[in-house]
Ligand SMILES: *[C@@H]1O[C@H](CO)[C@@H](O)[C@H](O)[C@H]1NC(C)=O
């Protein structure tokens with residue numbers, strides 16, 4: 001897994017802190033997806049080098065493999081991480097809102113650094129696959145702090161099928177497991193490119 005290596009200069013980081021809530025409100029993530037924006041950003045970087053920065057635009061090709069995700073974690077705490085697309089199949093007619101792309105629970109934090117690889121994968125990572133002609137979709141990462149280790153009563157979904165990915169609600173999921181509001185997050189936008197048909201073939205759709 002790739003990691004965001006260089007620490008951000010302090011000033012840049014402070015500017016990012018104030019940007020989470022503002023950008024999530026601007027892009028209507030509050031209230032489309034969550035009622036309260038997280039206070040802190042998460043640092044997200046794809047193996048291609050593409051970074052996720054408050055609604056920037058990436059190509060599906062750049063985001064096809066699982067990214068590295070970091071946030072300010074508390075030692076010995078457990079976290080849940082998700083990536084959702086509320087704009088499925090399109091932002092205008094989001095009848096499958098939300099399509100969930102990635103869901104991991106019980107992520108432990110060692111020395112304040114979350115270790116996603118040691119989390120429990122509920123739904124394997126699937127990159128963005130916005131259908132042709134549906135414009136920009138929002139891809140939102142949210143991190144929740146758990147009240148200890150959880151036992152998840154969820155189907156385990158692979159990256160080989162699109163079954164059971166749609167009609168998801170991260171707010172409903174958070175309520176079910178008593179996760180409260182997200183503590184960190186970030187998002188980008190993407191629209192159709194040549195990688196989408198390849199991904200749809202992988203999903204058998
Ligand atoms: C799908 O998931 C498997 C692990 O279950 C992983 O090895 C593989 O690289 C993934 N494939 C894609 C295209 O994401």
Ligand SMILES: *[C@@H]1O[C@H](CO)[C@@H](O)[C@H](O)[C@H]1NC(C)=O
Pocket residue numbers: 167
């Ligand atoms: C989506 O889920 C809700 C609640 O679980 C359910 O009431 C609704 O019928 C579902 N819609 C579709 C299209 O599956």
